[in-house]
Amino acid sequence: MHFFRLFFRCFIFVVLTILTQIGGMAYLLSLFATRVMGMSRFSARILVFLLFYAAATFLANMAAPAFGRVPLSCFAGEGDKMMVRSALYCALNRNYVTPRMRDLVAALSEDMDEKFPGTTTVVLDGNFPFIDGFPLLPHLSHADGRKLDIAFYYKDADGYFVDGVTRSPIGYFAFEQPRAGDEQPCEGRKDIITTRWNFDWLQPFFPSYRIEEQRTGFALQWLSTVGAKQFGLEKIFVEPHLRNALAASGETIRFQGCRAARHDDHIHIQVR
Ligand SMILES: [Zn+2]
Structure with missing residues (x-):
């Protein structure tokens, strides 16, 4: 050959x-x-x-x-309160989580829709179907079924909630930029080995949606209280400036560090 x-x-x-x-x-x-x-x-x-x-x-x-992982379905029906952002995630086998995580996100979606009727919770990358330790790149930690990324809830330029929609077509990389006085632990760093990409050139291509603070804040609070107590949630990653803006609190809400990906385009969660 x-x-x-x-x-x-x-x-x-x-x-x-x-x-x-x-x-x-x-x-x-x-x-x-x-x-x-x-x-x-x-x-x-x-x-x-x-x-x-x-x-x-x-x-x-x-x-x-x-082997301990279940697929989140990409075929969301009429009554479903949760959807995977794109069928691509399922086509690429990136939609697997542990049963505990599946139950958590199902409960979150139900409670979100009960509090804010007509709200669909959108999820992004999960894990691959097999082998603990096999990472779902570029997320190094999505390697055991216990991790899942959840999209923010968005509103349009007029302030109206847009259901089942994200700013970025895949749910990632449309960053909420911090303002001058915001808490920015990574400001000024020039790491060479990092997955904290800013993609400044990409930002103008996204629609002018903004985070819908009520829903996103409620989801963070739900995760750090009900999620932690009833579903074994142990970690939530979101950028400090958003945690502050959304007035979310709880010991499970952490900062992922400056070499990991930015978390002001989505929420990352981990269960036991
Ligand atoms: Zn993640």
């Missing part, structure tokens, strides 16, 4: 594994299958890979609970 072809295949395997965990294995199996069947057309090989990938994703849905 040509060296470049081998290199290319290794590269694809690594990228698929990093992005989807099981995609790399599905790719290897599809290479094997197309070779056995003597299929050489590019389009046929892509199709075989997609079939293998879909089958692997389906099997992961079935098998993961035996």
